[in-house]
Amino acid sequence: MHASYQKLAKFYDAMHQRRDYDKESSFVIKRIKEINPKARSIIDVGCGTGTHLQKFSSHFETLAGVDLNKEILGVAKLKFPSAIYQCAPMKDFRFDQKFDSIVSLYSVFNYNLTLDEAEATLKNMHAHLNNDGVLVLALYVAKNLERKISIHVGKDESLESAKIMIMSMIQNQN
Numbered sequence: 001m002h003a004s005y006q007k008l009a010k011f012y013d014a015m016h017q018r019r020d021y022d023k024e025s026s027f028v029i030k031r032i033k034e035i036n037p038k039a040r041s042i043i044d045v046g047c048g049t050g051t052h053l054q055k056f057s058s059h060f061e062t063l064a065g066v067d068l069n070k071e072i073l074g075v076a077k078l079k080f081p082s083a084i085y086q087c088a089p090m091k092d093f094r095f096d097q098k099f100d101s102i103v104s105l106y107s108v109f110n111y112n113l114t115l116d117e118a119e120a121t122l123k124n125m126h127a128h129l130n131n132d133g134v135l136v137l138a139l140y141v142a143k144n145l146e147r148k149i150s151i152h153v154g155k156d157e158s159l160e161s162a163k164i165m166i167m168s169m170i171q172n173q174n
């Protein structure tokens with residue numbers, strides 16, 4: 001997983017240009033503020049190229065992004081330099097402050113491949129949340145165990161790209 005996102009870093013935004021990040025971000029902000037209207041700080045775990053952080057910025061004072069991949073974080077830092085970034089696996093990131101909310105979007109939590117890893121990640125997230133903190137996980141839920149193939153194509157002024165994903169469930173793993 002790490003290696004493939006390293007190669008994808010410079011193509012990621014082009015391949016996801018059809019996503020409605022405004023809509024996704026508004027949905028998430030609305031949920032957080034409904035539960036904790038005073039929420040002022042947020043971590044995006046698996047922040048990728050930082051697009052959600054950028055969209056969250058007018059609603060939060062302190063923004064942090066965690067990602068395993070330093071190349072993809074490099075894109076995020078250029079695009080949205082105002083966040084605090086940390087290159088770490090989601091089960092191990094460490095900040096010396098707690099936050100009002102943590103989000104992990106676009107199935108990032110599914111990259112925990114064992115129950116032990118998932119538990120360690122949830123404990124780490126919990127340790128970084130203030131009382132009344134809100135956790136939002138957007139999960140990929142497989143409807144069946146069949147193989148799924150999807151193709152993402154992207155194009156901007158300087159590049160054209162295509163990513164072919166083949167997903168399948170492995171017994172007892174995510």
Ligand SMILES: C[S@@+](CC[C@H](N)C(=O)[O-])C[C@H]1O[C@@H](n2cnc3c(N)ncnc32)[C@H](O)[C@@H]1O
Pocket residue numbers: 001002005016045046047048049066067068069072088089090091104105106108111112
């Ligand atoms: C599908 S992208 C999602 C990026 C962003 N959240 C979005 O919605 O566009 C998955 C991201 O998760 C990161 N990632 C994968 N495994 C991770 C892990 N164990 N800990 C932290 N980040 C991870 C990848 O480097 C990549 O940036």
